[in-house]
């Protein structure tokens with residue numbers, strides 16, 4: 180469910196991540212390290228149409244040459260490469276003075292591989308086969324890291340104050356349990372982007388997600404009953420096959436700054 184124009188992507192918090200063409204903004208550049216032609220094409224086509232500049236390396240040595248020559252914003256790294264193991268590529272990339280975030284994409288889903296990859300400094304790990312929309316959500320989350328995070332989030336008439344831990348919709352104060360607050364904050368920071376249950380669990384519970392993804396549905400039900408049920412405009416949307424997304428039509432937006440201040 181891509182609601183925004185694919186050529187230009189922006190973060191609703193205000194900072195623009197990149198535009199593909201005809202813009203003064205530089206495209207984010209992604210290196211795909213993958214030897215399988217089919218996956219190479221699938222990834223580069225998808226990421227290019229999402230507005231990213233993409234380079235492809237079919238083996239580890241080419242990847243390292245490209246990393247030395249070019250400044251990447253993100254590397255997507257396959258583990259089983261024809262000339263070397265992806266983990267040793269990761270190690271070399273991490274030994275450089277500045278190194279971009281690395282998303283490991285691998286058919287190896289053994290816990291050992293996952294742990295080793297993360298220990299060596301990978302930022303995220305996705306197992307094949309994967310849905311492109313899940314990969315894109317993770318890519319965007321990684322690219323957004325390091326950007327300043329606003330203290331106050333607003334989507335339409337829903338306001339979340341990250342410092343005072345308050346939530347207001349319209350004129351109404353909404354009481355949320357800590358996990359509900361964290362999920363809502365994560366959804367609002369990623370306004371308009373589908374987030375998988377796995378991503379939500381990993382973000383909010385900060386632990387291995389096995390067997391925990393159903394809990395997300397339970398918490399989303401609670402959240403909906405508090406922030407959506409009695410309002411005509413629903414903000415939490417189910418994205419079939421993926422998870423959830425928070426968004427609302429722009430035109431309903433009006434500043435509610437004073438209400439937050441008064442309520443604190």
Ligand code: CA
Pocket residue numbers: 213214215257258259260
């Ligand atoms: Ca491979």
